[in-house]
Amino acid sequence: MRIFRILIGAGLSFFLLGAGGLATAQDAAPSTPPEVPQQASSGSSDLSQAYYHYMLARRFKELAGMYNRSEYVQRAISEYQEAMKADPESLFLRVELADLYWRVGRLADAVREAEAVLKVNPDQDDAHRLLANIYWRNLGEARGDVAAQESLRKAIEHFEALARLNPSETDTFLVLGRLYRLSNQPEKAEEAFKKVLNGEPDSKNAAAQLAQLYFDQGDYEQAIELLNKIDEEEMDAPLLGMLAYAYTQTSRFDRAVSVYEKALARDPDNQEVRRAYAEALMGGGRLAAARTELEKILKADPDDGSAHLRLAQLERQEGRFEDARKNLDRAQTLMPESLEVTYQQVLLEDTLGNHEQAIEVLQGLLKKTERESGHYTAGEASNRAVFLERLGQIYRNEKKYDQALEEFERIRELGDQQAPRAEALIVEALRSNRQPERARKVADAAVAKYPKDRSLRVLRATLLGESGEVDEAVRQLQELLNKAPSDREINLAIAQVYLQAKSFPEAERAARQALTLSSDQDDQKYVFFVLGSIYERQKKYDLAEEEFRKVLAVDPLNAPAANYLGYMLADRGVRLEESVKYIQKALELDPSNGAYMDSLGWAYFKMNRYDLAEPHLERAAQLISGDPTIQEHLGHLYKQMGKKALARQAWERALKDWPTAVSSDFDAEQAAKLKKQLDELKQQLDGEKSAQR
Numbered sequence: 001m002r003i004f005r006i007l008i009g010a011g012l013s014f015f016l017l018g019a020g021g022l023a024t025a026q027d028a029a030p031s032t033p034p035e036v037p038q039q040a041s042s043g044s045s046d047l048s049q050a051y052y053h054y055m056l057a058r059r060f061k062e063l064a065g066m067y068n069r070s071e072y073v074q075r076a077i078s079e080y081q082e083a084m085k086a087d088p089e090s091l092f093l094r095v096e097l098a099d100l101y102w103r104v105g106r107l108a109d110a111v112r113e114a115e116a117v118l119k120v121n122p123d124q125d126d127a128h129r130l131l132a133n134i135y136w137r138n139l140g141e142a143r144g145d146v147a148a149q150e151s152l153r154k155a156i157e158h159f160e161a162l163a164r165l166n167p168s169e170t171d172t173f174l175v176l177g178r179l180y181r182l183s184n185q186p187e188k189a190e191e192a193f194k195k196v197l198n199g200e201p202d203s204k205n206a207a208a209q210l211a212q213l214y215f216d217q218g219d220y221e222q223a224i225e226l227l228n229k230i231d232e233e234e235m236d237a238p239l240l241g242m243l244a245y246a247y248t249q250t251s252r253f254d255r256a257v258s259v260y261e262k263a264l265a266r267d268p269d270n271q272e273v274r275r276a277y278a279e280a281l282m283g284g285g286r287l288a289a290a291r292t293e294l295e296k297i298l299k300a301d302p303d304d305g306s307a308h309l310r311l312a313q314l315e316r317q318e319g320r321f322e323d324a325r326k327n328l329d330r331a332q333t334l335m336p337e338s339l340e341v342t343y344q345q346v347l348l349e350d351t352l353g354n355h356e357q358a359i360e361v362l363q364g365l366l367k368k369t370e371r372e373s374g375h376y377t378a379g380e381a382s383n384r385a386v387f388l389e390r391l392g393q394i395y396r397n398e399k400k401y402d403q404a405l406e407e408f409e410r411i412r413e414l415g416d417q418q419a420p421r422a423e424a425l426i427v428e429a430l431r432s433n434r435q436p437e438r439a440r441k442v443a444d445a446a447v448a449k450y451p452k453d454r455s456l457r458v459l460r461a462t463l464l465g466e467s468g469e470v471d472e473a474v475r476q477l478q479e480l481l482n483k484a485p486s487d488r489e490i491n492l493a494i495a496q497v498y499l500q501a502k503s504f505p506e507a508e509r510a511a512r513q514a515l516t517l518s519s520d521q522d523d524q525k526y527v528f529f530v531l532g533s534i535y536e537r538q539k540k541y542d543l544a545e546e547e548f549r550k551v552l553a554v555d556p557l558n559a560p561a562a563n564y565l566g567y568m569l570a571d572r573g574v575r576l577e578e579s580v581k582y583i584q585k586a587l588e589l590d591p592s593n594g595a596y597m598d599s600l601g602w603a604y605f606k607m608n609r610y611d612l613a614e615p616h617l618e619r620a621a622q623l624i625s626g627d628p629t630i631q632e633h634l635g636h637l638y639k640q641m642g643k644k645a646l647a648r649q650a651w652e653r654a655l656k657d658w659p660t661a662v663s664s665d666f667d668a669e670q671a672a673k674l675k676k677q678l679d680e681l682k683q684q685l686d687g688e689k690s691a692q693r
Contacts, residue, residue, distance in 0.1 A: 050087035053079045054096075061100060073104050091117045095126045102134055110134060125165045132158035136175065139182070149373055152183055163192075170196045174206055181213055182377045184415055189213050204230065204239060211242050216378035217417050220246040237267035241276060248276075253284030254520045271297055275306050282314050284522060285555040290314055305334030309341055316348055317557055319588035324348055339365060339383060346390060353592030355394050362391045374413070381414040385421065392425060399625060401433040420446065420453040427459055431466075434660040439463060454480060458493045465497035473497045488517035488527075495530055499537065507534050525554045529561055536568055544568060559586040563596045570603035579603045594623030598630045605633065610641050621650075628658035628666040632674055644685055651678045 057079035064072035080097040087093065098113035111134065117127040135155035139148060159176045166172060177192035190213060196206035207230060214223035227235075227243040235243070240263035247256035260277035267273065274293055281290035291314060297307040312327035325348060331341045342365055349358040365387050369380065376384065392407035408429060411422035423446035430439035443460040450456055457480060465473035474497055481490045491514035498507035511530045518524040532547030545568065551561035566582030569575050583600045590596060601616030617634045624630055635650035651674055658666045 046086045050083045050090065050093070053083035053086060054093065057083060057096075064104075073100075076100060091121055091124055091127070095124070095130060098127070099130055102130065107134060107138070123161075123165055125162060128158045128161040128165070132162060132175075136179070146373060149375055152179065155179055156183060168199070170199045170203070170206075174203075174209065177206075177209055177213075181209075181216065184376060184378050184381060184417075186213060186217055186378060186417060202230075202234075204234075204236070208239060208242060211246070213378070215242075215246070215249075216382055218249075218382070218421075220249045224250070232262070237263040237270050237273055240266070241270075241273045244280060245276060248280050248283055251283070251522050252520060253280050253522045256280040257284060257286075271301070271304065272306075275310055278307075278310055279313070282310075282317060285557060287314060287318060287557070303334055305331045305338070305341070308334065309338070309344060312348075313344060316344075316351060317589070319591075321348065321352060321591075339369070343387070343390075350390070350394060351590060351592065355398060359391060359394055362387055362394075366391070376414060378417065381418055385411050385414055385418040389421070389425060392429070396429050396432055399433075401429055404429045416450075420450045420456055423450070424455060424459055427463070431463070436463065436467060440467070454490075458490065462493065462497065465500050468501075470497060470501040470503070486517050488514040488523065491517065492527065492530060495534070499530070499534055502537070504534055504538050521554045525551045525558065525561075528554075529558075529564075532561070532564065536564070541568060541572065557589055559589040559593070559596070562586040562589075563593075563599050566603065567599040570599065570606050573606045576603060576607050580607075592623065594620045594627075594630070597623065598627075598633060601637070602633050605637050605640075610637060613637050614641070626657045626661065628654040628661050628671075631657065632666070632670075639681065644681060644688075648678065648681055648685060651681070 057076045060072045060076035060079060063069070064076060077097065077100065080093060080100065084090065084093050084097070094113050094117050098110045098117070101107070101110035101113065111131065114127045114131045114134075117124050118131075121127075132155055135151045135158065138151045139155065156176070156179045159172055159179060162169065162172045163176055173192045173195045177189045177196070180186070180189035180192060190210065193206050193210035193213065196203055197210070200206065207226060211223040211226050214220065214226065223246045224243065227239065227246065230239065232240075240259050244256040244259035244263065247253070247259060257277065257280045260273060260280055263273045264270065264277060274297055278290040278293040278297075281287070281293065291311070294307050294311045294314070297304050298311075301307075308327045308331040312324045312331060315321070315324035315327065328341065328345055328348065331338070332345075335341055342361060346358045346361050346365070349355075349361065366384065369384055369387070371380070388407045388411050392404040395401070395404035395407065405426060408422050408425040411425070412419045414422075423442065427439045427443045427446070430436075430442060440460075440463050443456065443463055446456050447453070447460050457476065461473040461476040464470075464476070474494055477490055477494050477497065481487060481494070484490065491510050495507045495510035495514065498504070498510060508531065511527055511534060515524060515527045515531075518527055528547045528550040532544045532551070535541070535544035535547060545565060548561045548565040548568075551558050552565070555561070562582045563586035566579045566586065569579035570583070580600065580603050583596060583603055586596045587593065587600060597616045598620035601613045601620060604610070604613035604616065614637060617630065617637055620630050621627075621634055631650045631654035635647040635654065638644070638647035638650060654666070655671060655675060655678065658671050
């Protein structure tokens with residue numbers, strides 16, 4: 001027979017010793033009504049003793065909380081033990097004792113008692129609840145990777161039992177969803193959070209947790225859709241901040257800025273939201289406004305490390321690299337454990353062309369975030385994927401393709417959430433290394449493995465277009481478009497395929513369709529860039545210039561647009577001073593970009609400033625070896641400088657490289673023209689040799 005379950009001391013608050021921290025009498029009280037005793041039996045005296053000792057145990061437990069004295073804890077334990085002697089079949093008493101053990105920090109004893117209960121009754125929900133809470137709270141205290149993983153596994157096990165026993169308890173599913181997130185089980189996490197929302201559609205906590213899960217997966221569109229279902233008037237500053245952040249991640253900075261302003265109206269002292277607001281302003285090219293917000297934060301708190309970090313990011317975007325380094329150093333001092341500060345240092349070094357230093361810092365980041373078990377939470381896996389991607393890109397830019405592929409393949413090991421991105425990076429690396437057939441095979445296999453991944457399907461279609469299979473490429477993209485007619489990205493991909501094939505009317509039509517689907521300036525500026533490229537390739541220079549100027553009007557620090565506009569002017573030999581200014585601006589923002597160096601060298605060549613052109617073109621050739629356009633430019637420079645042998649070498653290299661070059665700037669017509677110039681140069685050199693004999 002089981003002992004009475006009673007509630008006493010309701011409303012009395014008290015502290016318990018040890019790891020349990022703050023508790024209340026309600027926390028410690030039985031969660032269900034006591035059993036009503038039947039008519040006294042021969043064992044009634046034992047039951048009476050059990051009841052007596054139980055009451056004493058509860059009283060000493062309360063006294064321990066009020067007076068924080070260990071002797072009361074020990075008396076409570078002793079009385080529970082006496083009660084159990086009198087009623088050895090009572091599982092309730094064992095759970096009560098286990099709960100006391102947990103609250104005073106005797107975790108091993110607590111676990112032992114609770115597990116003993118479950119051996120007798122595997123469905124005893126109070127024992128599952130106690131063990132679930134023990135392992136859940138122990139996650140933050142577990143030392144070592146293995147211990148943390150074991151605590152996570154057991155927490156999930158007991159919360160799953162609670163969910164099975166009490167399917168209407170939404171709080172259980174809310175915690176379970178968070179645990180699934182931590183264990184990198186996104187499908188189960190999503191299911192758990194949706195169960196909460198099905199039961200409580202207005203649960204902001206569940207919506208926030210599910211949105212965060214979508215953030216982990218990089219699925220910002222779903223996060224936006226979810227958060228927009230909540231009445232904006234019901235959203236607090238953190239929820240509005242999440243929605244705004246999702247907009248920044250999809251480059252809809254105007255919307256992000258608007259939502260952040262609403263969040264700040266609700267909570268003007270929230271510096272975290274203000275920092276994110278400044279970042280959104282930066283993303284939208286409103287750098288002066290962003291600086292104003294960051295300076296407000298630093299005026300209130302000069303030691304705000306995150307504000308120094310954002311200011312460093314802003315200054316890197318503006319090309320003020322020394323100021324950026326100073327603010328990064330300050331942020332590092334204030335936040336020595338911040339992974340983001342360290343990663344921003346990587347970006348700065350990479351921008352400045354200090355690749356070896358960037359590689360060293362990245363390798364340190366990867367070592368610091370490595371788990372012995374190889375198991376990572378969704379957030380940890382996402383961070384490592386970012387670090388590995390950047391490292392691989394640096395190797396790829398240095399033409400170290402084997403090392404790049406090795407780093408990209410390590411992303412595959414982080415799970416299915418990261419693997420599709422890894423496949424795309426591998427394909428791009430093979431493409432850059434002029435291995436189109438191998439790239440195509442990898443892309444085909446990746447699409448077969450991840451058929452729902454749109455980006456992989458778009459990439460495969462792009463490869464088909466580059467190999468001349470334009471109709472098939474467009475067919476595959478159109479198939480995607482039929483399922484999502486308002487998808488601007490697919491329209492842009494179709495435009496790029498047609499541009500590659502020099503089908504300019506079709507390219508322009510697809511780009512114009514993408515423009516109609518672009519709801520704000522952030523979306524529009526890339527379409528303007530594509531349209532500018534289409535017009536430039538058709539030698540419609542006035543129209544092209546108009547589109548590139550539109551990009552710069554929206555984003556004055558758009559280095560690709562500034563470079564393209566400057567190069568277009570230089571290549572035609574018009575407004576050369578203006579051309580140089582545009583290209584110099586691009587190089588201020590990205591000083592180690594080989595393409596921009598080639599543009600500036602070519603502009604100087606057109607100005608007959610060969611002394612200025614030579615170092616830039618030679619540096620460009622070093623940074624982007626195997627680019628036929630750069631080699632052609634270098635050959636023209638050497639020829640004009642009288643270095644005909646070097647000119648011949650450069651042009652021969654250009655003609656050798658162009659058939660397999662990834663860039664579309666150099667085509668068969670240009671190659672034929674250069675071949676004729678090379679033949680003439682060879683004749684000159686041969687004539688000069690004959691004259692010297």
